[in-house]
Amino acid sequence: MNLSAVIFDLDGVIVSTDEYHYQAWKQISDQENINFDRKINERLRGVSRMESLEIILSHSDKNYSENEKSQLAQRKNEIYCELLNKLSPNDILPGVISLLLGLIARNIKVAIGSSSKNTPFILDQIGLAKNFDAIADGNSIKSSKPDPEVFLLAAKMLGVKPEECAVIEDAKAGIDAAKTAGMMAVGVGSAANCVNADMKLNDLTELDIEQLLEVTKIRS
Ligand code: G6P
Numbered sequence: 001m002n003l004s005a006v007i008f009d010l011d012g013v014i015v016s017t018d019e020y021h022y023q024a025w026k027q028i029s030d031q032e033n034i035n036f037d038r039k040i041n042e043r044l045r046g047v048s049r050m051e052s053l054e055i056i057l058s059h060s061d062k063n064y065s066e067n068e069k070s071q072l073a074q075r076k077n078e079i080y081c082e083l084l085n086k087l088s089p090n091d092i093l094p095g096v097i098s099l100l101l102g103l104i105a106r107n108i109k110v111a112i113g114s115s116s117k118n119t120p121f122i123l124d125q126i127g128l129a130k131n132f133d134a135i136a137d138g139n140s141i142k143s144s145k146p147d148p149e150v151f152l153l154a155a156k157m158l159g160v161k162p163e164e165c166a167v168i169e170d171a172k173a174g175i176d177a178a179k180t181a182g183m184m185a186v187g188v189g190s191a192a193n194c195v196n197a198d199m200k201l202n203d204l205t206e207l208d209i210e211q212l213l214e215v216t217k218i219r220s
């Protein structure tokens with residue numbers, strides 16, 4: 001099978017908003033006296049806002065009402081969006097732009113597949129709002145990763161088959177979602193140690209497009 005499209009996760013792949021998510025959740029957990037550290041934070045990668053909150057609250061003895069939960073999630077998002085205001089094109093992670101240019105030059109479509117409802121704002125802040133052929137995000141899905149919905153939606157929007165797609169992810173939940181969708185999975189950063197990733201990289205400067213095309217062919 002030839003590679004027709006590459007679907008990029010956003011947080012932790014295009015831009016390091018994963019650090020801002022951590023800082024915002026840390027403020028909320030500290031206010032609530034809940035134990036939260038970077039190890040617990042790893043479990044929030046790729047997971048929706050409300051599911052992330054549930055993981056954090058599972059470390060508390062207190063029972064939170066639905067109303068309290070939605071207030072906490074809203075407060076976290078306000079802190080997070082305040083941090084996002086600082087984002088600029090300088091924050092695009094190394095290797096992203098040259099990879100996008102290389103894919104576009106080879107007529108390979110590019111899309112975003114993110115669980116984040118803040119995707120449009122983030123893409124706007126970093127100046128990439130108009131550079132993708134499709135954007136599937138937290139505003140258009142019911143189930144977040146590891147459910148494959150967001151990646152299948154991106155493939156549908158692009159008009160390509162799932163098996164013609166490669167996904168680039170920094171989250172285990174995202175690698176699992178890509179594999180369930182029948183797509184090739186490239187693990188970067190935290191996801192580089194996922195056993196089910198088809199390619200494993202420290203960051204996107206290490207991604208060789210010719211190798212990506214080769215691995216996609218061999219897989220089918
Ligand atoms: C991404 C991040 C998650 C985050 C989710 C929802 O997938 O990796 O850590 O919880 O988006 O983000 P949002 O911006 O909608 O709160």
Ligand code: MG
Nearest residue numbers: 009011012170
């Ligand atoms: Mg991510």
